[in-house]
Amino acid sequence: MKNIPYSHQHIDQDDINSVVEALKSDFLTQGPRVKEFEESLVEYCRARFAVAFSSGTAALHGAYFAAGLGEGDEIITSPMTFLATSNAALFLGARPVFVDIEPKTGNIDPHLIEKAITDKTKAIVPIHFSGHPVELARIAEIAQKQNLVVIEDACHALGAKYLDTRIGDCKYSNMAVFSFHPVKSITTGEGGAVLTNSEELYKKLAMFRQHGVTKDRTAFKNDDMDWGQWYYEMQYLGYNYRLTDIQSALGVSQLKKLDGFIQRKREIVAAYAQAFKNIPFFDLPIEKDGVKSAWHLYPIRLKDKYIKKKVELFSNLRKRGLWVQVHYIPVHLQPYYRQLGYKKGLCPNAEDFYEKEISIPLYPMMSQEDIDCVKKNLLDVFKEV
Numbered sequence: 001m002k003n004i005p006y007s008h009q010h011i012d013q014d015d016i017n018s019v020v021e022a023l024k025s026d027f028l029t030q031g032p033r034v035k036e037f038e039e040s041l042v043e044y045c046r047a048r049f050a051v052a053f054s055s056g057t058a059a060l061h062g063a064y065f066a067a068g069l070g071e072g073d074e075i076i077t078s079p080m081t082f083l084a085t086s087n088a089a090l091f092l093g094a095r096p097v098f099v100d101i102e103p104k105t106g107n108i109d110p111h112l113i114e115k116a117i118t119d120k121t122k123a124i125v126p127i128h129f130s131g132h133p134v135e136l137a138r139i140a141e142i143a144q145k146q147n148l149v150v151i152e153d154a155c156h157a158l159g160a161k162y163l164d165t166r167i168g169d170c171k172y173s174n175m176a177v178f179s180f181h182p183v184k185s186i187t188t189g190e191g192g193a194v195l196t197n198s199e200e201l202y203k204k205l206a207m208f209r210q211h212g213v214t215k216d217r218t219a220f221k222n223d224d225m226d227w228g229q230w231y232y233e234m235q236y237l238g239y240n241y242r243l244t245d246i247q248s249a250l251g252v253s254q255l256k257k258l259d260g261f262i263q264r265k266r267e268i269v270a271a272y273a274q275a276f277k278n279i280p281f282f283d284l285p286i287e288k289d290g291v292k293s294a295w296h297l298y299p300i301r302l303k304d305k306y307i308k309k310k311v312e313l314f315s316n317l318r319k320r321g322l323w324v325q326v327h328y329i330p331v332h333l334q335p336y337y338r339q340l341g342y343k344k345g346l347c348p349n350a351e352d353f354y355e356k357e358i359s360i361p362l363y364p365m366m367s368q369e370d371i372d373c374v375k376k377n378l379l380d381v382f383k384e385v
Helices: 013-023 032-045 056-066 084-091 136-146 199-208 245-255 258-275 304-319 335-339 348-356 368-384
Strands: 049-053 074-077 095-098 121-125 149-153 175-179 192-196 299-302 357-359
Touching: 013 245, 032 049, 032 192, 032 245, 049 056, 049 199, 056 084, 056 149, 056 175, 056 192, 056 199, 074 084, 084 095, 121 136, 136 149, 192 199, 258 368, 299 304, 299 348, 304 348, 304 357, 304 368, 348 357
Parallel strands: 074 095, 074 121, 121 149, 149 175
Antiparallel strands: 049 192, 175 192, 299 357
């Protein structure tokens, strides 16, 4: 029996040739392909600067550092995300403040943000859940009024659009963070990036991902040292968060195909919408006016009468070869976070969303046979419970 995963990378011969070419070059890391990938991201997203990182988590860590997040600070974010969004704040001694979501999109509810702001709040970190853009203009308005930094967790959303802008252009934010894990819009194996329009943030990001080191002579601080060609300075406590040339070569090749990937996913989404219209088992994900989702996920939400059967439904779908998944267990319900004082009931909409949500297969290279298999088996499983 063929397994159909909830998502999957697509690697073709162009990608392989690009990686092989990098392997045969003089640089495996810290070479020209990293800069080429960063410039490709800048051109695609229409931001001024991009800094590639070794993972989406590393990119979040870098963005929080560049924003000046530190001990005792707070970020406002959503619990409907992977752990890295809030964990990276903890790395720096800051505390995540979780705000509830909109029930239909899984995105942070912007109407609840202002009441969560305190004198410790440093940043708002909205997550474009499943690739559907949040209400960035409203969040930017709040941040400007309160003098807060906005960092988009756009790890699901490369290729998405909000109003007249592409996610990643940072028109409504200070930074946008992407992930290039294999199930994301494009992949570098593992990898991430931060995009920004601020030269100051760019320089801090670039140093942070390389041990806090700079070779920029205009930025040197040690006046009592010889500035020979070998000279460099460590100005921050940074990390080795570099992306390799091998991975960057794959990223450059993948980015050329991104629009095609998303168009194919939109076709599959349309097929699902037609097949599952007006069924009594679950609600379908929406796409609000004024946005174009990257459709990283296709999250169905169980009707109330099926919530208690979720474990059985999930198990039966996997037995039929549909490798479905659940996104996400709300972060504040994890044991580690409960030890920090977060409690069940903090974000009731997010907790309700988790109880209902199942992500069904959606990725560009799904064949018509795959799509038909998903449609048939999904409906059959629900009819049997």
